[in-house]
Amino acid sequence: MKEKILLIGGGGHCKSVIDVIEQENKYEIAGIIDKKELVGQFVLGYEIIGCDDDLEELFEIYNCAIITIGQIKTNEIRVKLFHILKEIGYRLPVIKSPLSYVSKHSKIGEGTVIMHHALINADAYVGQNCIINTKALIEHDAVVEDFCHISTSAVINGGVVVRKNSFVGSNVTTKEYIKIGGFIKAGDLQK
Amino acid sequence: MKEKILLIGGGGHCKSVIDVIEQENKYEIAGIIDKKELVGQFVLGYEIIGCDDDLEELFEIYNCAIITIGQIKTNEIRVKLFHILKEIGYRLPVIKSPLSYVSKHSKIGEGTVIMHHALINADAYVGQNCIINTKALIEHDAVVEDFCHISTSAVINGGVVVRKNSFVGSNVTTKEYIKIGGFIKAGDLQK
């Protein structure tokens, strides 16, 4: 029997994560947590069953959760929710698309999602509660610290360090072995 | 027995489509339609068996066709051919590389080809007679209207709308939830 999982956040990014969880076929989606006024609505067929205030009560039934809110302007909500979930006692697994590739020589922190066609190469490290979005590349020896969003098709080259709480925009390119961080706009070249 | 299919156009893009059809292993290539003076020549081992004027007669033998002419400067010929083929009665299937990923939560219109390593994510919609070229990404909630070419490695991010008849160049990046259209040059950032 598959373990049940709660999805925290029912927006656009949630749909992508649902697609990954369905393909991974390891967890059963128990329901989605969003704003109170949205309870009862559905996202790709999954019901919004509660809001943040219900998380403690729902922990009596479910032990496993993943944050499915996106992160563009700020990661504040994602960080706050991570700490709330951990404090209650939820387990935040790594969600890994079977269409991604994660080298056995890499390490991934809890609560991180690796989306379709993403790739984490040898000796790379990705921290907690990160989004490694569709088609993003984390090359050998790169480090993505906690609470980062590496957007679609972004290229984190060999040995690059992405500092905690950073947003790396879609299709960004980085030179090798540099340190980057903060808010990096879509399409930028970091050198 | 595999259904036979006619390829309309024998240039460079046709080669990529042949590769996709061979890998998909669902259709048998009956032959290629191109200019009269090229009849009898071969593309990757498949014969050019006729020109546009022969399409009506060939419909007595074959019922299925796909347009394999590329689209860079204009899509006029692709649009015109689409209407001619439909009028004669040809069925224009979706051609989907087994190396691509098309979410079951997405929809694809007839006559569209999804090339190797392309990805169509959840709740995305792609219209009729489009080319979603190699490694292109159509993210969640995005809409690609009819008769578009999304070139190699282009990134159509979440919720973006690409208007009818557009060309989105190779490795283009788009911000989320914007409307784009027309002729977008390779490497551009759309924001």
Place this chain on the structure above:
Amino acid sequence: MKEKILLIGGGGHCKSVIDVIEQENKYEIAGIIDKKELVGQFVLGYEIIGCDDDLEELFEIYNCAIITIGQIKTNEIRVKLFHILKEIGYRLPVIKSPLSYVSKHSKIGEGTVIMHHALINADAYVGQNCIINTKALIEHDAVVEDFCHISTSAVINGGVVVRKNSFVGSNVTTKEYIKIGGFIKAGDLQK
């Protein structure tokens, strides 16, 4: 029994190649060749067993080698080593990730490595001792001449010719059917 292979160069790129060789599961890594002072050290669990001066002696035991030194500023060392290895008599196979796609209508020269998620399309040609790095795309009818490095996520579009000894940086975009060469910086658009 798998054939044993020597890896020439134990840096960051070597790690990526190790990951590819492990996934390909066709060769057994016999050891790594690097500087004399590094002999006895390990890269991802594989020992550095000798330096360049030992290559002739090691040929009495091993017949197969691949160059795993990276190529950014110059390819001089990779070219020199290629000729040394060939002169001794080593066989330099094509190393091809099972996560890459290489069209059966393409040709790849000896000593070339095709990394994870790379794609070589129909009627493309890649010469000897090239690196087609992670997620790079070589489209239909493109030619990559000998001793080139096509970096991560670079896009070599249809019919492009990349001249001998070139470096094409990460996430570079090229227009179709042009000739490029030399040192092309990461993120560049070639038109």
